[in-house]
Amino acid sequence: MRPIVEAYAQYRGSKKAFCEEQGLAAHTLDYWRRKFSSSKEEPSGFIALEVDLGSSGSTIELHYPNGVRAIVPLEVPVEVLESLITLAG
Numbered sequence: 001m002r003p004i005v006e007a008y009a010q011y012r013g014s015k016k017a018f019c020e021e022q023g024l025a026a027h028t029l030d031y032w033r034r035k036f037s038s039s040k041e042e043p044s045g046f047i048a049l050e051v052d053l054g055s056s057g058s059t060i061e062l063h064y065p066n067g068v069r070a071i072v073p074l075e076v077p078v079e080v081l082e083s084l085i086t087l088a089g
Contacts, residue, residue, distance in 0.1 A: 001032040008033070 062070040
């Protein structure tokens, strides 16, 4: 079931459509998603921060675990940057 759960994480359609394509009930998919997510290690509260000093850009890029990428100006207020980083946790 792990490959199916991983495929669903990348799927861009509805849960109903995905389950129909896979030939399983939505509650079965939900069960296995919960089972696999609860077996992961608990997060430590820290996230990785990579700094690329080689680029001379004037933006900061935040890459979230779910694939979302936020690009903000280098002059962004610290409070805004803190709130964006908090979203990752």
